[in-house]
Amino acid sequence: MFNDRLRDVAMQVESCLAEMLLPLGTAPVAEAMRYATQGGKRIRAFLVMESAALHGVSDAASVWAAAAVEALHAYSLVHDDLPCMDDDDLRRGQPTVHVKWDEATAVLVGDALQAMAFECLTRPELHPDPSIRLALVASLARASGAQGMVMGQALDIAAETSTESLSLDQITRLQALKTGALIGWSAEVGPVLAGDDPEPLRRYAGALGLAFQIADDILDVTGDAAKTGKRVGKDAEAGKATFVSLLGLNGARDRARSLVAEAEAALTPYGGKAEALREAARFVISREM
């Protein structure tokens, strides 16, 4: 059920992204933008479209918010992979944009994808009421900007150059900003589009986002590059504090499992209708645990 829906979401989102990129033709930056938006798990898009479906909002509407968050996520990956940031050569099993093209192209691709994300949210298909679309522009700007994702990335980079290790509280806050803010935004799109209370999905996304990051830290220790599509073992190599270094492998697994239980419990008000979201929560920690 979850896997079918994930595939279906990915197809719909990719068709929107292709439509947005079509007018750009074959300019080098357009090719690199297409490359950067390909692949990935599309978890954020899934959260957008599944939270929307749960609140009676059609896929034809919510897919534009899903395309927005996937474009925004793609921009953040292209910039995070730059040599001056995390310096990654491999992403989703393919060379990163600055490796395949060059650093200037990677900077510009990220910049253009961010603009495209906000443009997706202006599409009239998303909601008949422009004030709702505008609210999503404002909340995506906050979730991705200097009070959200960018601050998380800045804290992460500062931690790498610092001699003091982060505490569990500090890492939890860092991750809530770096990955949690966008995951939270995604899960709240449904209630926002429907004018309903976002609280249950906000709690779900808070627990899910943290579980997702703990699973990533575990994968960095137990995974291999062939399966994860990116370089592994680099946290330990960099002497970086992670959930695994702070909690141990078993402690991290236990914490991830209890967060997934917490995420599932937050969905109680939705009853059986939220089964795909429950499966999603179990999925994020199932990879290689």
Next chain:
Amino acid sequence: MFNDRLRDVAMQVESCLAEMLLPLGTAPVAEAMRYATQGGKRIRAFLVMESAALHGVSDAASVWAAAAVEALHAYSLVHDDLPCMDDDDLRRGQPTVHVKWDEATAVLVGDALQAMAFECLTRPELHPDPSIRLALVASLARASGAQGMVMGQALDIAAETSTESLSLDQITRLQALKTGALIGWSAEVGPVLAGDDPEPLRRYAGALGLAFQIADDILDVTGDAAKTGKRVGKDAEAGKATFVSLLGLNGARDRARSLVAEAEAALTPYGGKAEALREAARFVISREM
């Protein structure tokens, strides 16, 4: 008149930018964002607020669009100055962000300023009708993204590494994208907020934007770093085709003057009310010609 208004616009915009940056506190990225948004001529903000005043829109409303375009312009400068792009150490007479901090901070500052630009356009003060604010989000995304400013910058970088020199038509198109798109967006804010015909200001901005760029090329030959606040002579050094290399110094001056006359002529429908915009057009070519 123009100078007084420019100072007044700068003060109002800086107060909005300070308000947007206030919640960020003293985090390193916030300090660098404040630094990156300081100074500059504020020509784009002036165009926004003066075009708005011309259409009966209050400063208290239009200043949020002015803050948006100045935040967006600041992001583009921070990214353009990066070593992998134009590699500039000096901007507005001060060390560039990647020199004063580091490249990672410069990437993140630009990313966060772009998000902040779009957030400024969601402010209710800008216009009571959310569909108008949303239209400005969509048009700013297009003007700054892969079909506008980013494409101009990509063409500029491609030209630098190419063995073939650009023709006059190619440079004109490049500049229309790289700087013209944002200048055009700025000048059209007034009519968009008022629901009036943007055509006269569109023609004004088209001529002004090109005159501005020709004046910049002239300054790169005749100016000095102390007055321009940035490194000069680098176009010739890089063997780059410019309006001066293609038209000669006198030819470029003539072309800039005729564009200013064209810009002034486009303002005819506004009569005497558009005097500050006329002065602005004369100002952009008065620096060191």
